[in-house]
Amino acid sequence: MRVELALAVSLALLLIPLSFIDDIVNPSPHALVYTSEASGQFPSWLHREWYELYSGSLLLHVNDTVTIELRVSGCELRRGVYEYRVVHHSSGKDYAARGEVGALTLLPIFTAELGGVHALQVRVKLEGEGVCEYQLRVTAVRGDKSGYARVYSLEAAAGLISVSAVAAYVAVRRREAA
């Protein structure tokens, strides 16, 4: 039973990293990009106050990037400010950016430095005349995974060595028994 357990553990060390390497080398096409769109209107009475345009949480991995594009139309914009905030949930790391809103605003590109669930929030404060219509597009794209590939290849090498060690032990015991 002990030999079987050792074999199972070393097989896990070998096969799990190999299947993760397979996810890097042959990614499924529908998982490469995530997009979501939101659109709506600002009621005029909301001007001069912070208004939440988007909030959501995404599972990202190291080097994945998030791009947010904001279009505002239909009103005369005098001044507009956005606040863009990303929080990595498990570590509590907080990233924030502020800037001016124009007719077409490209928010700073966020590159994840930790893997995990990230909460994203975009708020705006606008001053102007009329009713503003907005369109917001969030795009998350898979980034470079060569660092992961290196770590998983090392793990797979360790697994291969331990599988062969267990197999060699079993072979020696069988020869002694025979």
Added chain:
Amino acid sequence: MKLLKLVKWYLGFFHVWAFSLAFFFAYVFTYDRFAILTVSPSWDSLVNSAWSLQEPVLMAAHAALVAAVLFSFEEGEGYSYLRHLAGAGRLQVFAAKWLAYLLLTAPPLAAARSLLAASWDYRMLARPGFAQALAKLLAGAALQASYLFPFYAFWALASKRATYFVVGAFLELYLLESFWGGPLLVYRSHLMLLRLPFDPALGWLARDLGARIAASLAHLVAAAYLEARGEVKWR
């Protein structure tokens, strides 16, 4: 304790536990380690998002193989002497087989899903709720496995050869691609029963799967009758 002794013995029967290890690796292989998903930051949500399209079929195939080993080979290979040694009744043997079957089919799926969730964000392990999510996942997998058990047990007991049973069970899975969509509704029951401990939507369950669950219970009674009667006469 007779029951536990039997269960322990069935777990080692024909090294059937090796299937569990193989299916654990198969589940991990079908999941996407680098998927970008909308997930809320809780263990329940992470564990539920670790999912693949192939998972329900893999689980049903695993259940069918385990049922084939536990029900088709026992009498034929002369392994039933163990029952006499343990002094257990036939229904006790049936219960032991069900327990062994649950222990073999539910943990690989739960382990693969929680492995993926932990590798997505290992820092979450410091947060509470992992044990509860794992327990819910195991309970859901056990529910789905228990739904499939009576069908496979009855078919394995009633068919003349293990080969006929395995081919029939896999043909049933193949019908997913056809007009009938798989008579056992493996996909729908998998999605509903695995989620049941997370959000108990019993009304939906009764409406969508009520007839199948009734059929499953009827098969359970029939399989218990065949098992209690002993050797099937038309074999």
